[in-house]
Amino acid sequence: MASNLKQSRPKPKKGKINWARNQEADFFANTVKLYRQGKYDSDSFRRFRLQHGAYGTRLADDYAMVRIKLPAGEIYPNQIERISQLSEQFSIGSAHFSTRENIQLHWVVLEDVSEILRGLSEVGLTSREACGNTVRNVMCSPLSGVCPDEEFDATPYALATARFFLRNPMAQNLPRKFKFNFTCCEKHGMVRMVDVGLIPQTREQNGTTQKGFKIFLGGGLGNKSFVGHQLEEFTPEEDLLYTSIAVMRIFDRLGDRKNLARNRMRYLVNDMGWEKFQNLVLKERAIVRATQSVVTRLNVDDTPNEIKRPIRVSDESGSTTIDGYARWLKGNTFKQKQQGYYSVFVTLEAGDITSNQLHVLSELIQDFSSEGLARAGFSQNISLRYVHEDDLPYLYTKLLSAGLAKSGSLTMSAPIGCSGTTSCNLALTNSHRLAKEIQRKFLELKLDEDDDLRDSSIKISGCPNSCGQHGIATIGFFGGGGRVDKDMYPNYMMQLGGRSDGETMLGISCLRVPAKRVIPVILKIIDVFKENKKPDDDLKSWIHRVVNGIDDSKIKSVNDLKEILTPLTLPPSKTEDPDFYADYGSDTSYHTKTGKGECAA
Amino acid sequence: MSQEKVVKTTTDIDSLRSEIRDKSVRVIDVRREEDYKKDHIPTAVNLPLANLLSDDSPERVQKLVNSMGIDDETSVVVYDDTFGALASRVAWTLEYLGHSDVSLLETTYGNWKSLGLEKDDVIPEIQKKEHSINLRPEILATSDYLESAKEKKGVILVDNRERLNYLEQHIPGAISLPYRTLASSDKILRPKEDMKRLLDNRGISGDSEIITYCGSVGTLSGLAYYALKSVGLPNAKLYVRSFKEWKSLSKPTEKQEDANYWDLSAE
Structure with missing residues (x-):
């Protein structure tokens, strides 16, 4: 029979952890x-809805956004395939990768949310506690396990932490959302910009190597952002859970439950002062350690993933001379510490991917990733890791034909x-x-090929809350409205010099840039940088000196830059340039209109 | 035993194969003629949807039905390779003419072939038959009918186009149930219990009069018509000229304001 001739793949690898509880779908539907x-008041219902990962939609009560958690960013081929189907059935035929390793389905009819929960539970995924005042998705660097600079792979710890807190009674009613980020090394990840950030490290003690973490507390991006503080020199791995519990208990007890705008833990840390908070955590941890009635430990599964290069029956190998391959190779791949293997990052436009592309991706993971799964990245993207270097050209041609290259x-x-x-209630502009x-x-x-720009970043939020992470961008923007007489136009505050690495700092406000002038302004900054840079400079290091007032070129401060850029930002009259007064993606005049926030993210 | 007549919406693969062997069924392939000529399910006759739509007046449909050797008693099964939507439109047309024994093949021809089931390129010799006309206006909605009916309590209007189309423009009061929602991975319609739960969640249940529509000719909404029928909802109607006609008549429409949702659809 014909079907027997079809080349079939071996059974795809499936996730080891089932994050779902299938009865939650029925419960949600009921x-x-x-x-x-009318038997449930709207406040209680909203809390319930958020607890189950369904967020409200912009000015439309009957729609929800379902946020699917990918703990540690891990996602398996059958799960991607399922999300592809669900996006086609219940959403708008596309899905969205967030900055926190979630996948979001937008414009879902509220009554269909339970069908999505059901579909997810069949493949072991959940949206539980993806929104609301709980422990949100536990992130881990997409390079954990493959990064040459890491001390050890933090992934099993991220998974164990996610597992411990998911549906845990102590995490169901915190003053506000609570976020964990694990990373691989100082360079990759944002450990100082989150409630609890963790970098793996080791130390030698009595001749043995001890695993542990550098833990940062009380950071976070938002309407007001703060940089986190390191708790102690070294937190041994057996103290990881006790520390997490201690921090959450303090937050639960002392966090502000009244003032919605100031109830993230970073405000508590800031108001109390770091030293006091630090002491409290250390004391609380001693209590937690001493009072657990049973030994409470993270269930860390250290068994390494099987790495097995997929075998293809056909011997197509793709060509390295195909158009754009070298450019793609340079901008999208990361050489792993494992000899001969690369991590391939798939570029998405602001995180969007069609259901058909998801379907293709599910097959490509099976055909190319030797670990048989994919990892969501930090910047609205996804990576296929353990791709053998000989397979890269062929993977490129496959991605190319799916519009993913x-x-x-x-x-x-x-x-x-x-x-x-x-889709967001709070947004003022179309940052997306x-x-x-x-x-x-x-x-x-072709600016992606410019080595001077490579390590810099652009991040945009549609309002002062920081879902777009503008505060840690080399060039960051957040949306607002500008006005000429009666006429409004979409406008952005531009901040410069933010970064989230070992020298983490928040961007410094430079000036307001109208939406339709953002691109010219960015290009102008690049021009000015090229004129004034030193031979080894990249944009990031140059801007770092400018915002800190320590550059010795003619641009000595943010103000000098502002002076050069200001002429580009002056509003024309509406008759001169009506397009200036419309936001991207809209041909009608701009006006601000927002609904009630449900916690930004 | 229940005396109630079981309404058959779909015919499963094995039943169809045995009915073909027993010569107790007329199979209609609604794909394009060139595809049909290459291969088709054995004994199937070809009625491309476009051919039917060029003139779907009852008199013309009667002639087509006669020429396919179908009389009032013939058991008919329709299939396509377009997730059941085109087949649904043809099946509904037969129902409207007054033919009661018509159902959809539970799967697509593509899937039939991938299962390695029998196919044929023989065009069967057909003995003409005589079919009566017994129109069933209760399964049809016209624009005038729809306009007055949708204001009535208990009437549910269902838009079966994709969500983005719906958000962009729809008939006021319609709810969105994209056609993709109706299928399972290998069948053109979800299993009954599954479908029932889905519709029930959306408030589509009971004795309500339900009117389906889609973009232009009633294919996607035809499939939805059969989805409703598959769970035994008794009072479904197809607005067969759908949104295309509604707009051409400049009747009122509604859209989702204040959001740039289309920017979320990756090109």
Whole structure:
């Protein structure tokens, strides 16, 4: 029979951890019914909905956004395939990769959310506690396990932490959301910009190597952002859970439950002062350690993933001379510490991917990743790791035919844009589309190939809350409205010099840039940098000196830069340039309109 | 035993194969003629949807049905390779003419072939038959009918286009149930219990009058018509000229304001 001739793949690898509880789907469906019948007040219902990972949608009560958690960023082929189907059935035929290793399905009818939960539970995924005042998705660097600079792979610890807190009673009603980020090394990840950030490290003691973490507490991006503090020199691995519990207990007890705008833990740390908070944590940890009635430990599964290069029956190998391959190789791949293997980052436009592309991706993971799964990245993207170097050209041609081979994933030409006015209640501007427009311009100008720009970043939020992480971007933007007489136009505050590595700092406000002038302003900054740079400079290091007032070229401060850029930002009259007064993705005049926030993210 | 007549919406693969062997069925392939000529399910006749739509007046449909050797008693099974939507439109047309024994093959021809089931390139000789006309206006909605009916309590209007199309523009009061929602991975319609739960969640249940529509000719909404039928909902109607006609008549439409949702759809 014909079907026997078809080349079939070996069975795809499946996730080891089942994050789902299938009865939650029925429970959700019934609760929606009760709510519709008026038997559930809207505040309680909202809390319930958020606890189950369904977020409200911009000015549309009947729609939800379902946020699917990918703990440690891990996602398996059957799970991607399922999300592809669900996005086609219940969403808008596309899905969205967030900056926190979630996948979001937008514009879902509230009554269909339970069907999505059901579909997810069949493949071991959950959206439980993806929103609400709980422990949000536990992140881990997409390079954990393959990064040459890491001390050890933090992935099993991230998974164990996620497992411990998911549905844990102590995490169901915190003053506010609570986030863990694990990373591989100082350079990759954002450990100082989160409630609890962790970098693996080791130390030698009595001749043995001890595993542990550098733990940072009380950081975070938002309307007001703070940089986290390191708790102690070295936190041994057996203290990881006790420390996490201690921090959460303090936050639970002392966090602000009244003032929604100031109830993340970073405000508590800031108000109390770091030293006092640090002492409290250390004391609380001693209590936690002493009072556990049973030995409470993280269930860390250290068995290494099997690495097995997929075998293909056909011997197509792809060609290294195919158009754009070298450019893609440079901007999208990362050489792993494992000899001969690469991590390949797939560029998405502001995190968006179609259901058909998800379907292709699911097959490509099986055909190319020797670990048989994929990892969500930090910048609205996804990576296939353990791709053998000999397979890269063929993978490139496959990605190319699916429209997934855009260059520059690991460069400045892949900006982050939050969902903005595409779906968020709080958004003032279409940051989502702006990120795409910048990306298209950068790729058109081949700026992804410019080594001076490679390590810099552009990040955009549609409002002062920081879902688009503008505070840690080399060039960051957050949305607002500008006005000429009666006429409003979309406007962004530009901040410069933010970074999230070992020298973490928040960007310094420079000036307001109208939406339709953002691209010219960025290009102008690049020009000025090129004129004034020193031979070894890249944009990031140059801007770092400028914002700290320690550059000795003619640009000595943010103000000098502001002076040069200001002429580009002056609003024309509406008759002169009506397009200036419309946001990207809209042909009507701009006006600000927002709904009630449910906790930004 | 229940005396109630079981309404058959789909025919499963094995039943169809045995009915073909027993010569107790007329199979209609609604794909394009060139595809049909290459291969098709043995004994199937070809009625491309476009051919039917060029004139779907009852008199013309009667002639087509007669020429396919179908009389009032003939058991008919329809299939396509377009997730059941085109087959649904043809099946509904037969129902409207007054033919009661018509159902959809539970799967697509593509899937039939990938299962390695029998196929044929023989075009069967057909003995003409005589079919009566017994129109069933209760399964049809016209624009005028829809306009007055949708204001009535208990009438549910269902838009079966994709969500983005719906958000962009739809008939006021319609709810969105994209056609993709109706299928399972290998069948054109979900299993009954699954479908029932899905529809029930959306408030589509009971004795309500339900009217389906889609973009232009009633294919996607035809599939939805059969989805409703598959769970035994008794009072479904197809607005067969759908949104294309509604717009051409300049009737009122509604859209989702204040959000740039289309920017979320990756090109």
